[in-house]
Amino acid sequence: MTTLPFSPEQEIKKLIGRCEWASLRYLKETSTYRQVRNDLPEKNESMTDEGLMVEVLANGHFGHSATADLSSDGIARAFEKAMQTTQITSQVKAFSFKSDDRPPVRGKFESPRTKKLDSISVAEITDHLTAATKAMASSPLVVNRLAQATLIETDSFYFSTTGSDIHQNFNLIAIDFSATAAEGSENQTRSWSQTGQWGAEIFDRTRFVSEATRIGKESVALLKAENCPTGKMDLLLMPDQMMLQIHESIGHPLELDRILGDERNYAGWSFVQKEDFGKLQYGSKLMNISFDPQQAHEFASYEFDDSGIPAKKEFLIKAGVLQRGLGSQESQRRSGLPGVANSRATSWNRAPIDRMANINLEPGESTLEEMIAQVKHGILMRTNRSWSIDDYRNKFQFGCEMGELIENGKIVKIVRNPNYRAITVDFWNRLAAVGNLGTTGTYGTPYCGKGEPNQIIRVGHRSPACLFRDIEVFGG
């Protein structure tokens, strides 16, 4: 059980009556990174990030002050700073909020795990990662063999002057392998990752060795492969590319704070307008997209967001029609649109903003074989390697590590440097088949960047394989 370095009851009591409303959000997160390259230990590092965010409501404006000084004096000073700044800034506030926008909520959440993260030793992890880099060495052409493990333990507490009292504890894992084969000036990389809310049970040596062996061999095969052909053709995307496709062309444009213009000076605006909700045919009828913070083991599951709002599954897009935005209580109030509990902060030192969490594409009916059989001329693409999209989230170009050419319903050979480009709504309306549960994969990333000041956040994306018709595809 985590013991807090301050007394929440006492500290909250001191704030009651001194502002319209206030909260204390304490976070302690220890991230451990282990990296083995070419069978040798390269990085053994950890970071313990610990501090407190004081949020106040003054003159109808929420203001924030963050400190790592957790003494009574430190907390009092942070509160004073928040009040001083907020009294000034509230003269020209973007919107007038009420304390109802932070309803009192009490609860607890613990992410699922069967073995605690600290039950595996440094020696064991190093040994597993070394076994993986050794397994990648199928040929002397594999010049760089990398295996990384990130283990994260997070404790988050939230208390408010109106009685909120929330504790969430997370165990998170990200495993990343990559093998680079090089010859002359050509090089090709294959990678594998596993990301989610797991404990030490995820360290499965047999699985690590088999995935590592596969990517080592594939990197060499790609080195010898032909370039991806150019032209309009069918595109079959596997879940480890679908995650990026969903993230960039659905997740970000549906963030209500982007639609409201908060993000215009950094990540950008959105092609989606307020009037589009309930109407826009975002994609084909096969397209069902959910915000699902309750998917066990997915990377960004939680029970309460960082403004203390209970989180539950909601459909963003149903049968291709846009239903709901990715907007917190604050954004819902400002826009008058339906949203979700997605007020999230990267750490104790940033104010929460509208973020993705788990954004998933619901499985359909097709098997992978059925989808391949439907393709006369096309490419199957795996694992994202390049990503770029405009600031309204329209024109994108994505590249993958590996392509497989499909001719007359059969995979005929692998091709290298596969890329495709399209425009968001047109692309999703070309969705012709959605894979079943058996084709589904769950991925995630710790590195979604957004916000001013900048914040990275963890997101999860679960998707089946999907088939799109007549897409502009090209090679290196």
Added chain:
Amino acid sequence: MNNLMNDLYPYFEDLSDRLLAGLNPGEDLSLNIAAEESLFVRFNKNAIRQNTNVEQITISLRLQVNHRSVEKSRSLRGQLREDMKSLTALLDECRHEAAQLPTDPHQVALANNGTSREEFRGELLAKEKIVEEILGAANGLDIAGLLGSGVVIRGNRNSLGQNHWFATESFFLDYSLYNGPKAAKGNYSGAKWNSDAWKKNLSRTRMQLEMLSKPLQKIPAGKYRSYLAPAAFGDLAGMLGWMGLSAAAWKQGRSPTKKLANGEAKFSPLFTLSENFSMGLAPRFNSLGEVAPLQSTLIEKGSWKQFLVSSRSAKEYGLQANFAIPEEFPRAIDIAPGTLSEKDILKEIGTGFYLSNLHYLNWSDPVTARVTGMTRYACLWVSNGEIAGPIQDLRFDESLYDALGSKLVALTDHAEIDPAIGTYVARDLGGKRAPGAIIDQFTFTL
């Protein structure tokens, strides 16, 4: 801690003296501290959307013992008793983990790389004046952006006696102005807030926005002669910093500049790129306390000169280190200017694009150094040397071997500093300087 600029140095000295005194024989320790006291104010539609005061101190301990290294970092509270207790425990964890690791043959032994102390005091905008100064000046405009203002500190000591300190008080106001979907970008940053300079900066951006009120030009994808303003050209050429200048990426087969480094290809003789710390944007010492040369040329007149080489890469690959940071990213890119004067830019474009900014760049084919990205903000169609109007944003996809090679026609005679304004985890230091560039037949694909 009441005042980081005054109080943190003696505090770090005290903490590190105590920790260094507790080392066992054979143990070496490097300590890095990073701290900031910042005020962030976020604007949208000429109003204040969010404000956050941040006070944070992070320390990292790197223990090297028996050819093994473990590094552990944590937030500091600023109270000696609590901090010493957690740091002593952290050092013990380092020892415990080091004992379980295999040896690291590429470990660089800690050394005494000298002593330095730099402090830059500024004059920041008082928070009481933010509303009047910023929103008052922008009255009637649709402004969005971020003010970041305060103290940023980096320090390093080690058990060999090394001691480096860098503290700076500075601010940035990164903003954009809107007229519906049309937007122009501005940045006002420095150490001393000057009301007139800010207002001049704002009116320049406003003039750019006004140019966008001309009729929208629908230009199809294709190859066009293009002028990339300093921010845009800095971003394009700055892609080299993403693996292209790293010795380790080259040795590990992942470098997009392999052909350049091997002498199989050249950039244009107009193109010279250095790492230049004399711009004063970043400390010269890295996390090992090694001090990089004040200026090192990496690409000279289109020919490869050297990679950024960390001591670790030097040891692993038998190279000469130039004391890059371990990740071998550049910290202070400086691209040499050319001879094109500001007044001749439109004439030199003739018919083509004037691009103020680019957005979301990524390698689309690293082997051929091909980069894709978007145009953003004030991007204009120029016809026969005259501005016709703004364009709909386009996607480009072009190899740097072409864009910085045979297609590079001219560089402007002035270069602009683009300070790092990143605030992931903490406020960044550093920045880059670049001129504007005319590129012929620049490839747009969507």
